[in-house]
Amino acid sequence: MSYGRPINPATTVVRHSGEILHHELEVDLCVVGASISGTATGLEAARLGKSVAIVDSLPTLGGQAVNSIIGTFCGLYRNGTPGHRFTFGIVDEMLDDLEKRDACYYRYGPMTTVVHYNEIALSRWIETSLDDAGVVPITGAILRDVETDGRSLQSVNLVTRYGDVTIRAESFADCSRDAALAYLAGLECREPDEAFYGSQQVVFEGLNTEAEPPARYEWSERIDDKAADYGLLCQGGLAFYFPWKDAAVLNTTHVETHLDPIEASKMGQIARIRSTGAIIS
Numbered sequence: 001m002s003y004g005r006p007i008n009p010a011t012t013v014v015r016h017s018g019e020i021l022h023h024e025l026e027v028d029l030c031v032v033g034a035s036i037s038g039t040a041t042g043l044e045a046a047r048l049g050k051s052v053a054i055v056d057s058l059p060t061l062g063g064q065a066v067n068s069i070i071g072t073f074c075g076l077y078r079n080g081t082p083g084h085r086f087t088f089g090i091v092d093e094m095l096d097d098l099e100k101r102d103a104c105y106y107r108y109g110p111m112t113t114v115v116h117y118n119e120i121a122l123s124r125w126i127e128t129s130l131d132d133a134g135v136v137p138i139t140g141a142i143l144r145d146v147e148t149d150g151r152s153l154q155s156v157n158l159v160t161r162y163g164d165v166t167i168r169a170e171s172f173a174d175c176s177r178d179a180a181l182a183y184l185a186g187l188e189c190r191e192p193d194e195a196f197y198g199s200q201q202v203v204f205e206g207l208n209t210e211a212e213p214p215a216r217y218e219w220s221e222r223i224d225d226k227a228a229d230y231g232l233l234c235q236g237g238l239a240f241y242f243p244w245k246d247a248a249v250l251n252t253t254h255v256e257t258h259l260d261p262i263e264a265s266k267m268g269q270i271a272r273i274r275s276t277g278a279i280i281s
Ligand SMILES: Cc1cc2nc3c(=O)[nH]c(=O)nc-3n(C[C@H](O)[C@H](O)[C@H](O)COP(=O)(O)OP(=O)(O)OC[C@H]3O[C@@H](n4cnc5c(N)ncnc54)[C@H](O)[C@@H]3O)c2cc1C
Pocket: 032, 033, 034, 035, 036, 037, 038, 055, 056, 057, 058, 062, 063, 064, 065, 068, 070, 072, 073, 074, 075, 141, 142, 143, 175, 176, 177, 178, 180, 199, 201
């Protein structure tokens, strides 16, 4: 049976020459962090006629807004019911697109209005908008170092699976959310003196959507009961439900966030085991 294009069986044996592949790019603006803020920055600049490259260490565009599975915008509306929207510009286009695709839902809560959205639809909007505006994406690329002329940034050096990349630019925007570029550029950054904590999300699939979900206090009580048994540092829980999913995302606990790469990776795995254990035990 044929499935269209045949698999090409021809191969060539290659061996690493020892030379690191190196690519160069020159643009007006280099945005570090292809997140929601990076996307807005890149789009606005490209539409003003600037050449733009957008860089992210993840293999995808959209940062946390796409990849943290939470699918909720809090903060587009001011407090109060129904709450008036105060964030416009690129957000107008984004919400129009999500509405057209039937991929968002407005919840008018007691505190403010939140917008639940489908993360895949948002990621499509980000990809298409950046592509239409001619922004060059470089994903899976991590900042290694920067070059300055002693006064201002001249270029950034990135590491990717396909070799190193140098981007020279007239301007740079740090949308990494943890000041990755500012720090490498030698600017003063502030970090906490004591340990700090990151939240761990747990996704629960296969929910019975007909049944009334547990109330917020019920989740919190459940976590309080089990926290000590499972080594959870922050007690209480917050659940997010979505009208079109048979899944919920639970923000169940906080775990110590290490700045050491080995400890940070280890803690990420442990946190998942602890959080899941506390909920399903
Ligand atoms: C679990 C969770 C739940 C949340 N819930 C909500 C919510 O309900 N409502 C809400 O409004 N907000 C929520 N937030 C917060 C919201 O997601 C973020 O505030 C917002 O998306 C941050 O966007 P950003 O553009 O600042 O950065 P981010 O989305 O954090 O993007 C930064 C990007 O920079 C990249 N980057 C970082 N360092 C480097 C480097 N050295 N080299 C290359 N790339 C780098 C990262 O890969 C990332 O993609 C939540 C966040 C999390 C984690």
